[in-house]
Amino acid sequence: MSVSKYREQWSLDSQVAYLNHGSFGAVPKVVTVAQREIQALEEKNPNLFFRTTLPTLHDEARKFVAEWLGSSPELFAFVPNASQSVITAASALVTKPRSQIVATSLGYGGVLNGLAEIARRTQSTLRIAEIAFTAGVQTADDIADSVFAALTPDTSVVVLDQITSETALLLPLEQIVRTIRRVAPQARVVIDGAHTPGMLSPMLPADFDVWVGNFHKWICAPRASAGLVCKNSTIANQMTPLAPSWDFEAGFPKSFFAQGTDDYSSYLVTPDAIKFHDSFNTNECDTHNRTVIDEVAKMLHNAWGTEPDVPTEMFCPWMRLVRLPMKRQLTKAEADALTLKVSQELNTETVIVSPGDSNYVRLSAHIYNEIEDYEKLKQIPSLMIII
Numbered sequence: 001m002s003v004s005k006y007r008e009q010w011s012l013d014s015q016v017a018y019l020n021h022g023s024f025g026a027v028p029k030v031v032t033v034a035q036r037e038i039q040a041l042e043e044k045n046p047n048l049f050f051r052t053t054l055p056t057l058h059d060e061a062r063k064f065v066a067e068w069l070g071s072s073p074e075l076f077a078f079v080p081n082a083s084q085s086v087i088t089a090a091s092a093l094v095t096k097p098r099s100q101i102v103a104t105s106l107g108y109g110g111v112l113n114g115l116a117e118i119a120r121r122t123q124s125t126l127r128i129a130e131i132a133f134t135a136g137v138q139t140a141d142d143i144a145d146s147v148f149a150a151l152t153p154d155t156s157v158v159v160l161d162q163i164t165s166e167t168a169l170l171l172p173l174e175q176i177v178r179t180i181r182r183v184a185p186q187a188r189v190v191i192d193g194a195h196t197p198g199m200l201s202p203m204l205p206a207d208f209d210v211w212v213g214n215f216h217k218w219i220c221a222p223r224a225s226a227g228l229v230c231k232n233s234t235i236a237n238q239m240t241p242l243a244p245s246w247d248f249e250a251g252f253p254k255s256f257f258a259q260g261t262d263d264y265s266s267y268l269v270t271p272d273a274i275k276f277h278d279s280f281n282t283n284e285c286d287t288h289n290r291t292v293i294d295e296v297a298k299m300l301h302n303a304w305g306t307e308p309d310v311p312t313e314m315f316c317p318w319m320r321l322v323r324l325p326m327k328r329q330l331t332k333a334e335a336d337a338l339t340l341k342v343s344q345e346l347n348t349e350t351v352i353v354s355p356g357d358s359n360y361v362r363l364s365a366h367i368y369n370e371i372e373d374y375e376k377l378k379q380i381p382s383l384m385i386i387i
């Protein structure tokens, strides 16, 4: 098996093909070293670290990351992860009881659960715009129409994924947001960009009110590290942390910093992860990841006699669903069992998902992956017989 020259820069098990960076990004060795240095500083004198060193390092990291995203430090805060950040934004923006929150049926499960609970607490409703994933995805117009149909004069927040989670689709965001601005101008648009940092350029969409993105996926920062960007100071003035605490009265973004004692080293070394990422030629990395995903998807489709279900313009660059040759849709428990079998019997980390009425393997490709890493996946159908 040919091993990528980049692979040695990660601590990944050399016996395992790691093909699920999309779920859990792996951290490069150099970034782990930087994090350990911060933690060592913390342990040398915790009192001095938390009172004096941490606020300064945190501000420096915040400034660096905000500017890298194309935003500014006054409009950017670190948050632990995309799930908590979307829920934070929606909680802060649903200010009126009996309003409506809109999300799509392809939204991330944990986020949809959180939105349902915010709706319950505010006596509001969660309306789901249905995006079918049966026998192929609809067109961009169909998707925009589904969101359109869910909007009402009471819609206060719309949550949209830049790249959908289970299905790895690049949503036609500009078109959808244009529709929202026209039909429901009172609605705030929250963009879940969990997969965006590192993969899409520009990262921030042209129009949004709040954007959240993970750094612990494609940018390879240590867990947990994510960011929340407010479009302008009006939105920032409305943004409150999920757990109000110290400096709450100072408002965004200071109110997001002092959330109690914790290990904030993952935020502090997020700039190191960004510098590591940018140390590659980013065009070369993008071309490599896209080429691997395209080639491997073709290889598996040929091996299994299946075809892509998704219009090519909705392919997200570095992840892809490839349909498995099975007649019956697997239950979630069966899909999880098959994912584990692939891990144990093929030494390959990936994920099996069953959106719509079919079953797929969801592939991810990062700079350390080579086409050969995916060869063993051809054997998945032989594992399925014994499920």
Ligand SMILES: Cc1ncc(COP(=O)(O)O)c(C=O)c1O
Pocket (backbone or CB within 6 Å): 022, 023, 081, 082, 083, 084, 108, 111, 161, 163, 164, 165, 166, 192, 193, 194, 195, 214
């Ligand atoms: C669109 C989307 N939102 C949220 C998440 C959850 O990310 P986290 O576990 O970092 O909160 C994911 C994870 O893959 C995702 O794809």
